[in-house]
Amino acid sequence: MVMQKLDRLQDLLQTMDRALIAYSGGIDSTLVAKVAYDVLGDRALAITAISPSLLPEDLEDARIQAATIGIAHEEVYTQEMENPDYTSNPVNRCYFCKSELHDTLKPLALQQGYPYVVDGVNADDLQDYRPGIQAAKERGARSPLAEVGISKVEVRQLSQHLGLPWWDKPSQPCLSSRFPYGEEITVEKLRRVGRAEVYLRGLGWPNLRVRSQGDTARIELPPESIQDFVLKSNLAQIVAKLQELGFLFVTLDLEGYQSGKLNRVLERQAVTV
Known part of the structure; x- marks a missing residue:
């Protein structure tokens, strides 16, 4: 087929x-x-x-x-x-x-x-x-x-x-998708979240998102990777690096990465209308 x-x-x-x-x-x-x-x-x-x-x-x-x-x-x-x-x-x-x-x-x-x-x-x-x-x-x-x-x-x-070596490359939607609806997008915010993702990918976590809400970075990983991330990562070093980039708070999403998660707010609004 x-x-x-x-x-x-x-x-x-x-x-x-x-x-x-x-x-x-x-x-x-x-x-x-x-x-x-x-x-x-x-x-x-x-x-x-x-x-x-x-x-x-x-x-x-x-x-x-x-x-x-x-x-x-x-x-x-x-x-x-x-x-x-x-x-x-x-x-x-x-x-x-x-x-x-x-x-x-x-x-x-x-x-x-x-x-x-x-x-x-x-x-x-x-x-x-x-x-x-x-x-x-x-x-x-x-x-x-x-x-x-x-x-x-x-x-x-x-x-x-077709022999394309990047066939298993993780999807990378535009960086603006990292922000909740209604939060203003700026060049500095885009740079901050982008550098955070590049840093974490360099540590061996290629499939992730860093969601940005205000001064908080929320790291999303595939659910099956969360335990390894906690056990194998130098969490203090990660926090320090993301704070160096401009975040004040660094959190880990325990549910894990799901495409379109930020759209849940739209589903809730549809239910309450």
Whole structure:
């Protein structure tokens, strides 16, 4: 079944003839870039948007991955941090982020002769609260993975099948997702949480989040990793490092990491309305 979906993905991208990929370097958009390059060659272009919500390390990964694939790769700067509708961090923050992204990419695509802008949205993303998907659709972007029904698990299966060495790379959504809705996002806060995650990944914990609420850092790890983290880590050293970065308090989430956890507040509001 998954190989049939790969065939359909290849056919879909082939019909586009020329495509510009909104390429973050994450596993989803990188699979799209790989398949697009395989079927379109130099008629495919990957563009990475640079902003304070993208870690420099993730940008470097994107560059390396694009070079490994062989696809043409360019970079642009986006200005969502100039928009108070984004920095005030409302529940539809992602709408304003993706609006800025696709308002930047669409003119570039037209100028360079690419009739399609495509992204890495997969079929599972359609089941989650993702206001950014609406913004992309409003601007004519296509989502090939979602269109052929490829799930998150299947993205990794296909990436492994295609020989991509980063097929098991942990997902890394933008750093703005680390803040509860309503807390203002600033460049300094993004830098602080980003450096904290890089530090902890360097200690051997690649799959984690550092959630930031006010002056508190809340470390989220997969549930099965929590005990090892407590027993094997120098907790005092970790606290000292995160305080050095600007946090006053450092906590560990005993429930563990779950994608979309910050959206629980929206579910509670829906129940109480």
